[in-house]
Amino acid sequence: MHELSIAMSLVEQMEKVARDQKARTVPRITLTVGVLSGVDPEALKGAFPLAAEDTIAAGAELVVELVEARVRCRDCGTLSKPEAPFLYCADCRGFNVEVEAGRELYIKSMDIDVEV
Amino acid sequence: MCKDCGCETAGHVHDHEHPHGHAHAPAERRTIALERKVLSQNDARAEANRVWLKTKGVVAINLISSPGSGKTYLLERTLERLNGRVPCGVITGDQYTDHDARRLQGKGAVVRQIETLSSCHLDAERVGQLLPEVVGEGVKLLFIENVGNLVCPSAFDLGESFKVALLSTTEGEDKPVKYPALFSLAPVVVLTKMDLMPHVDWNLGKCREYLRRIHPGVFIFELSAKTGAGMEAWIEYLEKLVE
Numbered sequence: 019m020h021e022l023s024i025a026m027s028l029v030e031q032m033e034k035v036a037r038d039q040k041a042r043t044v045p046r047i048t049l050t051v052g053v054l055s056g057v058d059p060e061a062l063k064g065a066f067p068l069a070a071e072d073t074i075a076a077g078a079e080l081v082v083e084l085v086e087a088r089v090r091c092r093d094c095g096t097l098s099k100p101e102a103p104f105l106y107c108a109d110c111r112g113f114n115v116e117v118e119a120g121r122e123l124y125i126k127s128m129d130i131d132v133e134v
Numbered sequence: 135m136c137k138d139c140g141c142e143t144a145g146h147v148h149d150h151e152h153p154h155g156h157a158h159a160p161a162e163r164r165t166i167a168l169e170r171k172v173l174s175q176n177d178a179r180a181e182a183n184r185v186w187l188k189t190k191g192v193v194a195i196n197l198i199s200s201p202g203s204g205k206t207y208l209l210e211r212t213l214e215r216l217n218g219r220v221p222c223g224v225i226t227g228d229q230y231t232d233h234d235a236r237r238l239q240g241k242g243a244v245v246r247q248i249e250t251l252s253s254c255h256l257d258a259e260r261v262g263q264l265l266p267e268v269v270g271e272g273v274k275l276l277f278i279e280n281v282g283n284l285v286c287p288s289a290f291d292l293g294e295s296f297k298v299a300l301l302s303t304t305e306g307e308d309k310p311v312k313y314p315a316l317f318s319l320a321p322v323v324v325l326t327k328m329d330l331m332p333h334v335d336w337n338l339g340k341c342r343e344y345l346r347r348i349h350p351g352v353f354i355f356e357l358s359a360k361t362g363a364g365m366e367a368w369i370e371y372l373e374k375l376v377e
Contacts, residue, residue, distance in 0.1 A: 054315075104311075105318065131163050134159075
């Protein structure tokens with residue numbers, strides 16, 4: 019996954035929220051990143067300062083909350099953690115599964131500083 | 135306004151050096167809960183593209199593969215066979231040059247090139263801008279030839295009906311498990327350059343197995359755009375899609 023592109027999208031969103039909230043700075047952004055999202059949290063943390071340079075996000079802390087993969091088997095009903103890179107039920111080894119967790123790539127929250 | 139640090143506090147006097155960044159006015163820290171997708175801007179544009187295409191009754195295919203798998207060659211032969219039968223449009227993406235767009239001209243489809251310059255994938259915004267030009271009156275099938283890349287394109291929704299992944303016999307047959315993001319999302323896979331199979335150590339059975347393990351129920355086409363083997367099934371499939 020191209021983490022720099024992702025980081026740039028993050029900064030764009032931070033700038034928009036800052037404008038909407040009339041914030042002076044955005045010191046922290048918290049992400050929810052699933053292990054199946056294709057995003058490498060470390061690479062993203064490395065790319066973020068580059069994307070944030072000279073923007074309102076410069077110097078912001080990037081916090082990543084990792085979410086494990088979970089699949090719900092449509093055959094046996096079990097919710098289990100699949101063994102990467104395959105998505106099969108850890109219980110009955112069936113492939114008829116629904117991914118319930120692990121594909122997330124969300125901005126959970128942002129901390130902003132506003133003048134009072 | 136203070137010309138040194140830009141603050142707007144009236145009566146502020148600078149008779150000494152002080153560091154930038156100190157607050158002149160009290161500030162309050164707030165946490166804004168968002169639960170918003172990181173790629174929400176791209177996704178929103180992609181959804182707009184999707185609605186636009188659906189309204190016009192167009193099936194859009196996002197073709198993704200490594201560079202050199204044969205996307206353009208397959209498209210050339212495909213457009214030739216569909217010419218006069220199914221009105222097509224093509225949007226092709228590369229970092230630089232319009233070589234692919236040129237190759238695809240003169241086969242009955244409206245073709246446009248996107249040069250992404252630095253980006254390794256197409257995005258919904260750039261594709262959206264070209265849709266009205268490429269999808270003229272009567273166009274039923276839109277091919278979007280993505281930038282050659284097995285990683286990034288799968289994360290950027292363009293508004294397509296579905297993704298088609300290409301994999302050639304000159305690439306490892308285990309690519310599906312090495313690149314699960316793409317292969318688990320593509321309901322259709324085209325195995326290309328099948329005419330080269332006798333000349334490379336490539337295990338077709340293993341490849342099919344990997345594809346099915348990563349994506350149960352995946353639809354696999356095995357063809358050689360060069361010799362024509364397997365092309366009929368592919369063309370028939372495309373024609374049925376837009377019936």
